[in-house]
Amino acid sequence: VHDSYGKSRVRLTKVTRNQNRHDLKEIEVAISLEGSFADSFISGENASLVATDSIKNTVYILAKNHAIDTIESFAVSVARHFVDTYAHVRSASVEIAEELWRRIEVDGKTHDHAFFGANQEKHVARAKAVKDSVEVESGIQGLRMVKTTASEFWGFIRDRYTTLPDLKERIFGTSVIANWQYSSASPDYQKTYEKVRGLVLETFATHHSLSVQQTIYEIAQNALAQVDHLKEITITMPNQHRVLFDLKPFELENDNEIFVTTDEPHGLVSATVRRER
Amino acid sequence: VHDSYGKSRVRLTKVTRNQNRHDLKEIEVAISLEGSFADSFISGENASLVATDSIKNTVYILAKNHAIDTIESFAVSVARHFVDTYAHVRSASVEIAEELWRRIEVDGKTHDHAFFGANQEKHVARAKAVKDSVEVESGIQGLRMVKTTASEFWGFIRDRYTTLPDLKERIFGTSVIANWQYSSASPDYQKTYEKVRGLVLETFATHHSLSVQQTIYEIAQNALAQVDHLKEITITMPNQHRVLFDLKPFELENDNEIFVTTDEPHGLVSATVRRER
């Protein structure tokens, strides 16, 4: 019914040396190919296989001549390479996750060649190439945020399974996954990424939330309204609960101050919003 | 375009006490609902929402009256509950992962109430209920296996991107993910799981492999041939390379004895095979 294969967790560091000013890219690449590989599965006759070791080599070779100025354009190059080079490769999917290194500041200036890890958050890109076209998607993975007020949750279904009280004041903690597609063939990937990321942060901070659902929709609406070339955006947010610790047994009051931080269980809400034509 | 929400990482232990002989089930459940929830996203009007806290409660409540003899039947119960109870819930997806606890042996007998962790491997199940039907899928996650011979890889495409030599003898290490669907409405889930798992182990051990692809197909073929009620099976296997350590600089020979164990990069091969009618 279906088969595919490829190489995952291909990790690459590229240093670009513009005189003394160095750029650093650290990416992890996963490649998956579809095509006429049936013989390999059925009889172990491997003549149609690009070895996954060669797939890995290809990533490093292509990195040599590609600036990797954006991970999106590099994902497109790698994906195109496989469908262009091998007639029997029907499609190539390439996923890239980029570490967010930022320059260390020394005496108020960003340093030429020293960087620190800015977050566990990653910038991601996906390209899927077929013979005559490529689809590109960009995203944010693991942007953690917390707000300590301006978040409510009430008015939900109250039946025999319900114990949660109406909450007019709660902490809202999450770790955003956002992925978007483009309506233009040649968008400015980096600028789009920065604008969407900024809007996620700003909307989360300033929006008075009546539910995780509403915050997701607000972020999506703002992104579609304010960022050019965005066709659609999918946002997924866990609700990483901070649970009020019960201080009553100790004759103390807990005025929304002391919480148990939890990872599990967590709510998980997702929505895809597409721009109307 | 799309929205869904639910609760993830709901962890549950159920002890069933048959006199002195206890059964232990430890599961992690994720529930996702689709339906008429647009108001919550658009205006924060939550009247249509089942709170994810109530979703969590429901899992524990249903566990009370369900034997959880199989995770598949419990997944079906939980999924059905949501579409049956709430008219506006169009579909409910439930994923369950089960820890493999086995009885400790004392004096050659399995103990009545003490268990040890048999593997990091998990038994998984998924049920997706809509108003008048349910689809069920079962699976294995993370069954690690290694074979030290009877694995070759050669005859693949050799072009300017290729450095891998033909290998007539290699170590084959992997961690299998397998998922299958049923052609019958009331299969014996537990027996099917045990048979498929046994076949994965046995086929991996006895099949002389010319490629990961061929081993996957062989396992799938054997499962469809020997296990009743199997409609289709998807098998995904990473190729977790053991790389021959180069002992030549030290004037020693390495006759396929000493390898560097690696996790990354790794090949990743996947195929879905469906029974022909």
Added chain:
Amino acid sequence: VHDSYGKSRVRLTKVTRNQNRHDLKEIEVAISLEGSFADSFISGENASLVATDSIKNTVYILAKNHAIDTIESFAVSVARHFVDTYAHVRSASVEIAEELWRRIEVDGKTHDHAFFGANQEKHVARAKAVKDSVEVESGIQGLRMVKTTASEFWGFIRDRYTTLPDLKERIFGTSVIANWQYSSASPDYQKTYEKVRGLVLETFATHHSLSVQQTIYEIAQNALAQVDHLKEITITMPNQHRVLFDLKPFELENDNEIFVTTDEPHGLVSATVRRER
């Protein structure tokens, strides 16, 4: 005041081929050296440094000529190598963690060359060599166990910080870490490991526990009483709570059946027991 350096996460697979019957060892090694390395720290003059890359090479080279029948004897060999080869290396510490691969069974027989991952549990060993002696320690890491009865906890201090009720019946879940030292210079490492591991499992299963503390002491006592050549043993056990889910709001009873499985917070108890002379 102190300095040391070395190489960590050196991963190695060794296949020993006795005709058709293969043995498989997969280990992860960490080496740490102490000695006269001050110049390297103070002035970057590296003439006294064994490069950590050479330390890594050494592990693979020594593995070639060592049977690695036990990880303890290999740890001793590697540690001895560094203090014997380099006059200025005062001590060498080697830690090894071994994956528990077991043979796949086919038709009731263990297979010659195919293995599966028996547990996430690891067998560990440590050797610390100085010029004229070596200390050896062996251990178990991450042996997960649960018992569903025969565990109580009551009679503890009850003051204003206490809310836990006395528990005459609770689930006891844990993940044991055990490490032991030897009173003999040439013990049978593998046999000792198997006996201690068996006693941990058996004692956990059969001992009626009044506290995690008591279970730890019972295991340690049994190990010292029944295993030869054991000088002392340290056992550390988290108390991975299963918390009774409150079904009262739903007018259901919870007769020690339905629990929330948790990882955090967890109790953590540790004791070292030494044999009296």
Added chain:
Amino acid sequence: VHDSYGKSRVRLTKVTRNQNRHDLKEIEVAISLEGSFADSFISGENASLVATDSIKNTVYILAKNHAIDTIESFAVSVARHFVDTYAHVRSASVEIAEELWRRIEVDGKTHDHAFFGANQEKHVARAKAVKDSVEVESGIQGLRMVKTTASEFWGFIRDRYTTLPDLKERIFGTSVIANWQYSSASPDYQKTYEKVRGLVLETFATHHSLSVQQTIYEIAQNALAQVDHLKEITITMPNQHRVLFDLKPFELENDNEIFVTTDEPHGLVSATVRRER
């Protein structure tokens, strides 16, 4: 020979509301007690035990009345509480790890109540209280840094185990662990933390490194020279290698541009430097 027990992974969120400006602290606490607990181990007589559940409660109760302005002062309070409250508790050790939340910026201003995850790096503190004194230690965990030049490694021992060439130019990637003790009883913990952290970043960036060892010593020296009240500092740095990818087989040159990013194996170097009186 030794016993201790306590509670680990106690996670706590504290929100301090200064009018509209909120402060957020998220910490994970581990407490370990030593004292006269032998009865509990030997006979299961628990009258001397503070239940680990009560230990957990105590953390939340103390958090209510402590500003948690610094994690060091809170660690001291918690540790002191146990030795002061219970005569038979000989010592109490408290470890705290703090998430680095930073304020989201909106229109160039830091937001009053919305925060994002600044790094996977953590700020840590440890306090060990005995009856009449407390020792305090502070630290940094997991501060990731990379520099793309100004790092060499050559002149090390070259013998039959050596294959690494002399490197006059290499990438230096690491993830720093630093821990320091104080020479003053009431230092400014927060200011010290910020100064040490700044010096770690700045020294890493500007120091021309001849070895990881030398960089560690340079950081330690700078910290002791420039930060008041520092008694000693321990710095541990893995050498997370970026390995030059061999492009020669593809008739391309690799002028220190394209590297394989690796986590394992890695060098690991550690030193403790104490201020001379």
